[in-house]
Amino acid sequence: xxxxxxxxxxxxxxxxxxxxxxxxxxxxxxxxxxxxxxxxxxxxxxxxxxxxxxxxxxxxxxxxxxxxxx
Numbered sequence: 001x002x003x004x005x006x007x008x009x010x011x012x013x014x015x016x017x018x019x020x021x022x023x024x025x026x027x028x029x030x031x032x033x034x035x036x037x038x039x040x041x042x043x044x045x046x047x048x049x050x051x052x053x054x055x056x057x058x059x060x061x062x063x064x065x066x067x068x069x070x
Contacts, residue, residue, distance in 0.1 A: 001036060001039045001060050001061070001062055002036065002060070002061045002062075003033065003034070003036070003059055003060045003061065004058070004059055004060075005019075005030070005033055005034050005048065005059065006034045008052045008054070008059065009030075009034075012052070016030045016031055016034070017030075019051070022051055023044065023047040023048055023051055024047065025044060029044075033048075040060075045059070045060060
């Protein structure tokens with residue numbers, strides 16, 4: 001799924017490991033989300049949105065992903 005995790009993480013000056021620790025997952029999970037190889041659970045999406053102080057729909061865009069797969 002298309003997302004802005006990388007952009008927001010870098011803007012916050014965080015490493016993947018720091019973000020992962022903050023939301024309770026592994027660095028590999030953050031890497032997979034950023035590379036659009038893994039769609040986070042709803043719980044993780046909420047944690048990421050809360051971490052970045054934004055709405056889930058501001059962080060993830062399922063519409064863009066759906067259009068590119070058609």
